[in-house]
Amino acid sequence: MVSIIVPTLWADPTFPSRVTDIAQCALVKEILVIDNNPHEAPDLQHDKIEILKQRRNIYVNPAWNLGAKKSSGEFICFLNDDLAFKTEIIKFAVDLFRMNPAIGLIGLDWPHPTGDLHWGLHGVLQSGFGCMIFIRRADFFAIPSGLKIWYGDNFMFELAVRRGKKVAAISGFTDRWQEHSISTNKIFKNIKEVVKRDETYWNRYIRRLLRLRYDPQGFFSSVMQRALRIWRGFIGV
Secondary structure, three states: OEEEEEEEOOOOOOHHHHHHHHOOOOOEEEEEEEEOOHHHOOOOOOOOEEEEEOOOOOOHHHHHHHHHHHOOOOEEEEEOOOEOOOOHHHHHHHHHHHHOOOEEEEEEOOOOOOOOOEEEEOOOOOOOHHHEEEEEHHHOOOOOOOOOOOOHHHHHHHHHHHOOOEEEEEEOOOOOEOOOOHHHHHHHHHOHHHHHHHHHHHHHHHHHHHHHHHOHHHHHHHHHHHHHHHHHHHHOO
16 A cells, blocks of 8 residues: 655646545555645545645655555655646556566656656666655665755655665656646745755765765775875876
8 A cells, every 4th residue: 555745835726636646555554644734734634545734845755744644555656736647657656566576666757648657766866856755664764854945856766776776767647747846846945945955965975975884895985086186186197
């Protein structure tokens, strides 16, 4: 069974009806809606839907962590609130995990709107991958608290690869997002500094710590090479 985790600011007027439709899927155990804008929240009535109200916007990555902590499904699906899709993709992802135990993470691959779902392994994170992410709940590690909006999918992707898991992406679906990152675009002017801090935190610290944890020899080799280049430049050799 799948736990759907979806943070929202209720910026997309079609979201309430779509999330109710998702709840009809037999494979969906629960939908945890992290309400980052309680002043706009509608009243969603469904046994599978639980709204986790926040006093303020805690942003996407902390919302994913909160949802994962409260989830109870075997699998987790992190979902953008502005993505329209047919629920057959949920069964496709679950079957993919079942048939391929080595796969540790599944995202989306844009754009291949053929209407025929298929998948492939990915060694590099592609744009759009994080709009819908599937992971086994047992494999999920909390995203570092310093990352608020961006790089949560990067963290899951790189961690999966570092831990020897394969990463897959599903393509072929015809439905697209209503307006990519509607919720983010609406308030982007207010979050530029948060995004800038995310970028610094990811590139300066988290990526390096992941490499240090899972590839210490390569990490220290690169540090020594960099130090040698600086020294050679200093002495003019």
